[in-house]
Amino acid sequence: MKIFEMMEKEGHEQLIFNQDKASGLKALIAIHDTTLGPALGGCRMWPYKTEEEAIYDVLRLSKGMTYKSAASGQDYGGGKSVIWGDPKKDKSEAMFRAFGRFIDGFKGRFSTGTDVGTTYHDFIICRKETPYIGALPESYGGGGNSSIITAFGTWKGIKAVAKEAFGSDSLEGKVIAVQGLGKVGYYLVGYLIEDGAKVIGTDIVQEHIDKVLADYPGVTIVKPEEIYEVECDIFSPNALGAIINDETIPKLKCKAIAGAANNQLAEPRHGDKLHELGIVYGPDYVVNAGGLIQVADELEPGGYNKERAYGKAAGIYDMLLKIFEISRRDNIPTYKAADTLVHERLETYRKVKTIYKK
Ligand SMILES: NC(=O)c1ccc[n+]([C@@H]2O[C@H](COP(=O)([O-])OP(=O)(O)OC[C@H]3O[C@@H](n4cnc5c(N)ncnc54)[C@H](O)[C@@H]3O)[C@@H](O)[C@H]2O)c1
Incomplete structure (x- = not known):
């Protein structure tokens, strides 16, 4: 697998490997394009068969986020993260705290939240380590369902x-x-x-x-x-x-x-x-x-505003x-x-x- 070649072809900016031996965390974060703003994209947890599969997925999904954000009028770039593991048995508090600390290292250049295999419970843990988390329940200042x-x-x-x-x-x-x-x-x-x-x-x-x-x-x-x-x-x-x-x-x-x-x-x-x-x-x-627009709104200074988020979602028209x-x-x-x-x-x-x- 020629990673730089793949990144160059699709225009990716960064691909970051994150590992924490104590919690077993193995995560990849890809930032595709930040022309419009900081990268935003969910975190998928999946038992990929190989490292290559995980790399391919995170690169593909992060590019998709650039398009989704840009076409829906958001001022966000495209990013995505994947955790290599089985969401049914490999999750732990330590894993999501470690992940949160890695996310924090981007200082807002990348924010994430739920996707296939992760739930808001995981991100309530992450949120203890970093503010760059969206898709939280209303009781945690998020937009909810x-x-x-x-x-x-x-x-x-x-x-x-x-x-x-x-x-x-x-x-x-x-x-x-x-x-x-x-x-x-x-x-x-x-x-x-x-x-x-x-x-x-x-x-x-x-x-x-x-x-x-x-x-x-x-x-x-x-x-x-x-x-x-x-x-x-x-x-x-x-x-x-x-x-x-x-x-x-x-x-x-x-x-x-x-x-x-x-x-x-x-x-x-x-x-x-x-x-x-x-x-x-x-x-x-x-x-x-709509879901992306809600998560993006949660990251606005001052936090989530429902009226504003629905106003932006109406812009899909x-x-x-x-x-x-x-x-x-x-x-x-x-x-x-x-x-x-x-x-x-x-x-x-x-x-x-x-x-x-x-
Ligand atoms: N929930 C969100 O915020 C969101 C955001 C963006 C995209 N989506 C996409 O929208 C779609 C629906 O999402 P959701 O959250 O409602 O998922 P969901 O699982 O709650 O609903 C999907 C429904 O489709 C039904 N279904 C499955 N196979 C079917 C078939 N062959 N014929 C008829 N019905 C069938 C399921 O029984 C289920 O009721 C998914 O493709 C999802 O990826 C959802």
Whole structure:
């Protein structure tokens, strides 16, 4: 593995190895790009089979954070950390205190919080060693359950794709197919119903369906495999990744897609196909940026402010409209237009930084 070659190719600034023998901590921190501000990204704990796998993951994920932050209008750069270990059996207080001390060494150049395999309990421990921690519960000054703001941002994303596809962002009477009624899906259904939409939903867990039906009895439930082909205006994936693929695209009857699920396109060419078919696709990492926006707001001087965070999450709507404009301007699929927006934003800010400021 040629690490410098990989970093140079993708434009990474730093890759740091951290180890603490006493607690068994083995962690990697990657900082991809800090043009827009200090790096921000969650901490994943995973039993990687090899060191190379962990390095590849942290480099890949940190680059993704640069794009997510920039495209959602945040003044943060991209970073990520991974702890090499089994989250079910390797965690300890000492491990997260040691990790917190390493994070503190960045003096704010990198902040982190929960991701796959870590919980806020781990970061309450880290927080004792460093202030550069986000995604904390409200009782610790954080924003609390990030699924709610993610659902809020996704609702705004759905309104933006509606505007592009139908010429109006009103969801009154629009039929929206929601795949996944979990933490985000449940709150999303609430926003959609309140906005006058008709919701068709699905999930593989009956308890999650029952919870939605108890609060929103008007929701129509279909079998998981039926969700792709229901007659609807907008399809909203909020469960799995890679669900826009060769098998599902021919089934889709919608005019637009926007949901919180990560990595919705099985491959980039599926984004090209949606463009060809005239289906408006809201790039997932922009639509689902609500959680990131909340964590970024926790790091503001003075701490988390809910009104401000929701105001920023509402901006997902405008970011998507800009992306659709670039897509029309350059006649490129929206997932590529999102990348163009990121590159243009980074380039503009790099130029601004050439102005001397005392
Ligand atoms: N929670 C957040 O703040 C957040 C932020 C950004 C992105 N996301 C992404 O959004 C998606 C949903 O997140 P979540 O926090 O609601 O997760 P979750 O696990 O609470 O919900 C996912 C739901 O999808 C259901 N599901 C799984 N397979 C399915 C299938 N084949 N058909 C229908 N339903 C299925 C699950 O039963 C579950 O109810 C994930 O892809 C996640 O990575 C979440």
